[in-house]
Amino acid sequence: DLPARVRIHEVGARDGLQNEKTAVPTEVKAEFIRRLADAGLTTIEATSFVHPKWVPQLADAEQLFPLVAGLDADLPVLVPNQRGLERALALGARRIAVFASATESFAKANLNRTVDESLAVFEPVVRKAKDAGAHVRGYVSMCFGDPWEGAVPLHQVARVCTALRDMGCDELSLGDTIGVATPGHVLELLSLLNEEGVPTNTIGVHFHDTYGQALANTYAALEHGVTTIDASAGGLGGCPYAKSATGNLATEDLVWMLHGLGIETGVDLGRLTATSVWMAEQLGRPSPSRTVRALSHK
Ligand code: HMG
Ligand code: MG
Numbered sequence: 001d002l003p004a005r006v007r008i009h010e011v012g013a014r015d016g017l018q019n020e021k022t023a024v025p026t027e028v029k030a031e032f033i034r035r036l037a038d039a040g041l042t043t044i045e046a047t048s049f050v051h052p053k054w055v056p057q058l059a060d061a062e063q064l065f066p067l068v069a070g071l072d073a074d075l076p077v078l079v080p081n082q083r084g085l086e087r088a089l090a091l092g093a094r095r096i097a098v099f100a101s102a103t104e105s106f107a108k109a110n111l112n113r114t115v116d117e118s119l120a121v122f123e124p125v126v127r128k129a130k131d132a133g134a135h136v137r138g139y140v141s142m143c144f145g146d147p148w149e150g151a152v153p154l155h156q157v158a159r160v161c162t163a164l165r166d167m168g169c170d171e172l173s174l175g176d177t178i179g180v181a182t183p184g185h186v187l188e189l190l191s192l193l194n195e196e197g198v199p200t201n202t203i204g205v206h207f208h209d210t211y212g213q214a215l216a217n218t219y220a221a222l223e224h225g226v227t228t229i230d231a232s233a234g235g236l237g238g239c240p241y242a243k244s245a246t247g248n249l250a251t252e253d254l255v256w257m258l259h260g261l262g263i264e265t266g267v268d269l270g271r272l273t274a275t276s277v278w279m280a281e282q283l284g285r286p287s288p289s290r291t292v293r294a295l296s297h298k
Contacts, residue, residue: 002222005264007043008251009173009204009230010036012279014045014078015248016236018055020283026060028282030067035278036233037073039271041251044071045097048078049087065091076137080111085125089132096129097173098122099139100164102157105148106141106177119163126167135171138164139206143174143189144181154192162196172203173230176217179210179246183220190224204228207249209235214249215257222263229254234276234287250289252276269295 235250
């Protein structure tokens with residue numbers, strides 16, 4: 001059975017923008033987040049408190065977060081370590097996300113650590129965040145394939161997932177960072193995680209659309225019972241530390257499918273599309289989302 005309602009975890013302002021070469025003005029980011037909230041999105045990842053040299057586009061996190069903090073939406077932020085957590089909590093962030101990798105190559109490229117070193121960094125970060133009353137999401141990247149290592153064994157993914165769960169993460173997000181997953185693979189990983197004692201209602205899925213599989217993978221996850229789906233308005237995105245990572249699943253494409261299936265999202269598709277058209281103008285190139293194109297060329 002398909003779920004009656006899905007929570008969309010909107011990542012456009014973070015995953016979507018982090019790879020943009022030219023600096024997007026802080027006020028444009030704030031306006032983007034305001035418009036996403038107006039369109040009915042209730043979980044809007046706002047930014048990352050990472051090293052500014054690693055992700056220059058998000059170096060304005062301290063300026064941006066206060067501009068949107070009062071919105072009626074949850075605003076998760078990424079933190080890679082203790083320093084990032086302190087910066088986020090100092091601004092009153094209530095939802096944080098740590099981000100691990102299922103592979104050594106990406107842990108090194110993204111966090112400058114081995115997988116186990118990064119898990120050791122996250123352990124006290126998750127504990128302190130929980131002590132501060134924050135909700136904690138644990139991302140796992142490269143769950144379905146890695147650009148340097150190729151196929152990623154499922155047990156290797158499950159080990160990182162259960163480590164994050166054991167630390168106290170409230171929710172996991174399974175990242176298909178380079179968009180190579182196919183639906184059967186998604187179902188295999190979800191089943192293995194259930195066998196390892198990770199309940200489906202604590203699992204979100206995070207698909208990039210590189211090979212056009214993101215919606216098919218989402219449908220498989222829905223049939224398995226997953227109700228938290230990550231997506232990026234207009235299909236913005238990529239990852240600066242993973243070659244061949246393209247845009248995330250477009251939120252509009254997701255909403256079109258979910259509403260067609262009779263699944264509630266709370267999102268106003270017209271407003272959301274208008275937001276992505278506006279953002280595309282700010283960035284100077286059209287949205288790659290098929291749904292945005294179809295609805296804006298009527
Ligand atoms: P490092 O160079 O090993 O850092 O980078 P370090 O711990 O050695 O510290 C070096 C200096 O950086 C120190 O300053 C620290 O204070 C400072 P110094 O003493 O030399 O003056 N520093 C910081 N400054 C500000 N904020 C911080 C911070 N941490 C240290 N948080 C580090 C390690 C983790 C910092 C770096 O690798 C980093 O920032 N990485 C972030 C990469 C990133 O954001 N990637 C994109 C997000 S992940 C993603 O997109 C995937 C996802 O979408 C899911 C999917 O699709 O798979 C989530
Ligand atoms: Mg991503």
